[in-house]
Amino acid sequence: xxxxxxxxxxxxxxxxxxxxxxxxxxxxxxxxxxxxxxxxxxxxxxxxxxxxxxxxxxxxxxxxxxxxxxxxxxxxxxxxxxxxxxxxxxxxxxxxxxxxxxxxxxxxxxxxxxxxxxxxxxxxxxxxxxxxxxxxxxxxxxxxxxxxxxxxxxxxxxxxxxxxxxxxxxxxxxxxxxxxxxxxxxxxxxxxxxxxxxxxxxxxxxxxx
Amino acid sequence: xxxxxxxxxxxxxxxxxxxxxxxxxxxxxxxxxxxxxxxxxxxxxxxxxxxxxxxxxxxxxxxxxxxxxxxxxxxxxxxxxxxxxxxxxxxxxxxxxxxxxxxxxxxxxxxxxxxxxxxxxxxxxxxxxxxxxxxxxxxxxxxxxxxxxxxxxxxxxxxxxxxxxxxxxxxxxxxxxxxxxxxxxxxxxxxxxxxxxxxxxxxxxxxxxxxxxxxxxxxxxxxxxxxxxxxxxxxxxxxxxxxxxxxxxxxxxxxxxxxxxxxxxxxxxxxxxxxxxxxxxxxxxxxxxxxxxxxxxxxxxxxxxxxxxxxxxxxxxxxxxxxxxxxxxxxxxxxxxxxxxxxxxxxxxxxxxxxxxxxxxxxxxxxxxxxxxxxxxxxxxxxxxxxxxxxxxxxxxxxxxxxxxxxxxxxxxxxxxxxxxxxxxxxxxxxxxxxxxxxxxxxxxxxxxxxxxxxxx
Numbered sequence: 001x002x003x004x005x006x007x008x009x010x011x012x013x014x015x016x017x018x019x020x021x022x023x024x025x026x027x028x029x030x031x032x033x034x035x036x037x038x039x040x041x042x043x044x045x046x047x048x049x050x051x052x053x054x055x056x057x058x059x060x061x062x063x064x065x066x067x068x069x070x071x072x073x074x075x076x077x078x079x080x081x082x083x084x085x086x087x088x089x090x091x092x093x094x095x096x097x098x099x100x101x102x103x104x105x106x107x108x109x110x111x112x113x114x115x116x117x118x119x120x121x122x123x124x125x126x127x128x129x130x131x132x133x134x135x136x137x138x139x140x141x142x143x144x145x146x147x148x149x150x151x152x153x154x155x156x157x158x159x160x161x162x163x164x165x166x167x168x169x170x171x172x173x174x175x176x177x178x179x180x181x182x183x184x185x186x187x188x189x190x191x192x193x194x195x196x197x198x199x200x201x202x203x204x205x206x207x208x209x
Numbered sequence: 210x211x212x213x214x215x216x217x218x219x220x221x222x223x224x225x226x227x228x229x230x231x232x233x234x235x236x237x238x239x240x241x242x243x244x245x246x247x248x249x250x251x252x253x254x255x256x257x258x259x260x261x262x263x264x265x266x267x268x269x270x271x272x273x274x275x276x277x278x279x280x281x282x283x284x285x286x287x288x289x290x291x292x293x294x295x296x297x298x299x300x301x302x303x304x305x306x307x308x309x310x311x312x313x314x315x316x317x318x319x320x321x322x323x324x325x326x327x328x329x330x331x332x333x334x335x336x337x338x339x340x341x342x343x344x345x346x347x348x349x350x351x352x353x354x355x356x357x358x359x360x361x362x363x364x365x366x367x368x369x370x371x372x373x374x375x376x377x378x379x380x381x382x383x384x385x386x387x388x389x390x391x392x393x394x395x396x397x398x399x400x401x402x403x404x405x406x407x408x409x410x411x412x413x414x415x416x417x418x419x420x421x422x423x424x425x426x427x428x429x430x431x432x433x434x435x436x437x438x439x440x441x442x443x444x445x446x447x448x449x450x451x452x453x454x455x456x457x458x459x460x461x462x463x464x465x466x467x468x469x470x471x472x473x474x475x476x477x478x479x480x481x482x483x484x485x486x487x488x489x490x491x492x493x494x495x496x497x498x499x500x501x502x503x504x505x506x507x508x509x510x511x512x513x514x515x516x517x518x519x520x521x522x523x524x525x526x527x528x529x530x531x532x533x534x535x536x537x538x539x540x541x542x543x544x545x546x547x548x549x550x551x552x553x554x555x556x557x558x559x560x561x562x563x564x565x566x567x568x569x570x571x572x573x574x575x576x577x578x579x580x581x582x583x584x585x586x587x588x589x590x591x592x593x594x595x596x597x598x599x600x601x602x603x604x605x606x607x608x609x610x611x612x613x614x615x616x617x618x619x620x621x622x623x624x625x626x627x628x629x630x631x632x633x634x635x636x637x638x639x640x641x642x643x644x645x646x647x648x649x650x651x652x653x654x655x656x657x658x659x660x661x662x663x664x665x666x
Binding site for chain 2: 022023024025026027159160198200201203204205206207208209
């Protein structure tokens with residue numbers, strides 16, 4: 001099982017082995033913010049009240065999570081917080097975290113020996129296997145998913161990353177199963193996944209981005 | 210309690226990072242309306258108005274200023290980015306919202322088709338060897354690829370396009386006024402604004418029913434309410450400002466063009482899609498004809514279609530998400546973050562309808578009338594929404610803003626609809642009838658209209 005924060009697991013699943021993102025940056029940013037907020041909710045660092053979110057505690061040492069904690073202190077609703085967070089550099093912060101822990105390595109090369117580019121590749125391919133193992137187990141029924149795993153299932157479905165699970169099932173059935181797992185989990189999981197789904201749709205029809 | 214400063218130290222800001230200010234809201238509205246929009250429909254407006262296109266644009270601007278006021282009221286009540294579909298649904302009831310969305314859809318789904326057709330006619334005027342339908346397919350193909358790749362207008366690109374269009378307009382006005390001083394055209398006169406011999410209210414409202422096309426898009430500013438740095442109040446100001454700016458520009462350019470029309474009697478009797486370019490040629494010669502046609506093609510065929518595509522995608526997405534249209538229209542391509550099915554639907558519709566309309570002599574005016582019909586009916590409902598929401602539901606004391614102004618605005622638009630092109634009226638009624646049938650079917654299937662997050666303020 002992965003011991004990384006949920007948003008880092010999602011980052012790994014959302015990239016191929018060469019470090020290329022599989023979904024558009026605006027959608028991925030919403031998904032990563034959603035994963036970080038879910039982690040905070042499940043750990044009790046943030047609570048959902050009738051008036052909005054409330055932060056319960058101090059910084060925990062993760063740049064993404066601490067950023068969300070700071071924003072949650074203003075008492076926004078989850079939708080506003082995710083929208084606000086996704087407009088910031090949540091993607092870059094997750095990547096920096098993975099670089100700092102050695103899961104990713106920075107690789108600079110030149111296209112045709114001329115044009116320089118930088119990729120962030122996996123230091124060990126086993127990281128992505130660990131990141132998605134819980135989701136695969138949940139889908140295959142090998143293990144009952146906990147709330148965290150159910151949330152990751154929902155986010156994988158919303159971002160249509162099911163091909164990264166390498167399971168021999170039709171995509172539509174797999175997505176349906178992943179959504180069912182998320183919906184069957186504790187209430188904050190299902191609601192948060194729905195909010196991420198809505199924001200991903202809204203990002204696709206945004207005027208400017 | 211953490212402060213704003215604490216939040217920003219983590220790289221976030223309280224407002225959206227890409228907050229849009231008043232200037233950019235106005236620029237967006239202008240980009241949607243296109244400051245040189247009358248270039249394309251000048252011939253039809255001239256003909257319908259009996260040679261008084263400036264008056265048609267003046268009346269159109271006044272009518273839509275009332276609409277902008279009603280938009281501002283509904284944006285204030287429901288500060289969510291959305292179209293008139295959302296405001297009518299929340300202000301009156303979801304079924305009325307559905308019917309309003311259905312009517313405005315006539316506007317939104319036909320606009321890209323009209324834009325492609327106008328751009329193609331403009332290119333054909335410059336390069337007659339390539340037929341209009343070929344240009345149309347080229348424009349549709351290029352735009353569909355751009356849209357499917359997820360390329361959007363940016364704030365900077367919007368500004369650049371507006372500046373480009375204003376430069377072309379300034380060039381036309383300078384050369385046109387100089388030409389009038391040189392004795393070309395029919396000389397200075399007030400006739401394009403008011404001609405007592407030609408004026409009747411029926412003629413005027415019929416002309417307004419075409420001229421308002423140039424103003425459609427000011428309502429697109431409401432889509433940016435969540436990004437607006439000044440909130441809903443700023444959106445209302447931006448709408449009024451954009452309308453007045455566009456109105457002044459439209460009136461000035463059609464006034465000058467009307468004085469340069471080579472055959473006024475002929476154009477009044479038989480509208481022409483290239484009348485403006487002919488007037489430009491009278492003023493400055495063939496080079497000015499080419500400059501104005503190229504500017505029309507670029508601004509209608511590329512810049513405006515990118516903006517219009519986003520608007521129609523948003524409407525289709527919102528209605529499909531609320532299960533009021535087939536769910537496949539809410540499908541999003543995650544790779545490029547675009548509503549791929551909505552884009553492809555508009556592509557197919559634009560090619561089919563556009564090629565057909567390119568074979569009709571009245572293709573542009575018929576499409577314009579249909580688009581205006583959808584928009585006008587939806588705007589009338591918007592005025593009613595203000596009255597229902599404020600005066601009836603919340604018992605507002607603001608008699609002017611919440612009762613009299615919407616009533617005047619709706620009244621003017623009713624006259625415009627009554628005097629519109631008869632074929633457009635018939636087709637508009639058919640579209641309305643289909644909408645009612647779909648609504649009945651939704652009820653029969655147990656899918657009565659409801660709005661996502663309708664409980665949200």
